[in-house]
Amino acid sequence: MDIQKVLFVTKFEELWFDALESLMDLRQVSLNHVVFLNVIQREKVALHRGKGYEKKEEVRLREMANIRFINWAENLFEQGIEVGAYIVVGSLVQKVIMAIENENIDLVVIGNQRKGKIEQLYAHSDIMEIIRRSGTPVLVYKYKSGPEAGAEKPFEKPLLATSFSETSNIAVNYLKNLGKVIKKINVINVADPKLLKESSAMAVQKTRKESRRKLEKICDMLSSEGIDATPSVYIGNPVHEIENAAKEFNASMIIAGTSAKESWRERFVGSTPRKLAENSVFPTLLIPPGKQI
């Protein structure tokens, strides 16, 4: 599947226009339409004791968002890109899913919806919920060196973390179409640290060799599409090792597949993609399972 239409979700606090501009490389492959979405949280205009629904506040917030979007849209229109915009009141997850369905979106770009520790424990991750319900890839955009340093091009030098699952294979297929924008990609697998408890070094080496062989196969597939791909095997905690590898390779983004559904354990303890999306300093592209891409 090509990335023709991007949904850019912003609260204007965590994601600015330069983030969108850093994705304009995707025009070389297929990007031709950007849809802006600003969700005004209900609690900003309602649910205030004794005040009822604050229509004036809604109008004020809508107009503020509209002015920003008009500026951004003018910039994109002048480049020949089609632009649409939604400014809506409601729940982030519901409104993002509504926009994905209305617009037939290929990629969602969203800032990190970081929650407090208590909220994290009880609330389902918004991003994982969007992926689970929409089946659309989500790029959790972060400013690697902080917003002051500006946005870097995430697709230029990504790191693909694969577990060799079906979703990981979908991620590989997704990347095959992006040969014109990816300059180099590092493909890694993080082996289970339980391996180190094996009595024989041979057993550990055997697993490493097997992982390496599978990684080389993936790299060969990517190379055949003109993408410079390098395999590496890591061992240890997946979240830490993926983050370390991204730093070592100075990656522009981490790409990972997500499982079909978050189990109850994952919901409370957190899955690897969820932890990367919420805690990594790198932009994180999460690929859902099962979508034909």
Place this chain on the structure above:
Amino acid sequence: MSQKKVLVVDDDPDVRLFNTTVVEENGFIPIEATNGEEGLKKLKEEKPDLVILDVLMPRQSGIRLYRELKTDREFKDVNVIMLSGIAKKTFLRSQKALTEFGGEAVPEPEVYLEKPVEPEELAAAIKEFLD
């Protein structure tokens, strides 16, 4: 003689209400559409005499709808009033960019008004084409 029809395409319900009221008060029949896609459908179904078109809308922008309209043999002569918060300069540049990407060159819109507009100004523009 049957009453003339004006297609109003805008995603903002307040602006649609304003535009359709001005259209009706001047003796014409308003037809509403909330985005470019719906606008194109209504254009084909209702064959309006004039289109009042916003630019920034979901699903399909006014830029694309304008282009489709002006390159369609059946509708290219339908007059269009662009009514938008997007600057005219941007609109013209975007059409130029789309032409450079391999599209057909399209003429400038007959009237380009920037939001917000006074009812008298809109009414005068409508009457210029329909009276």
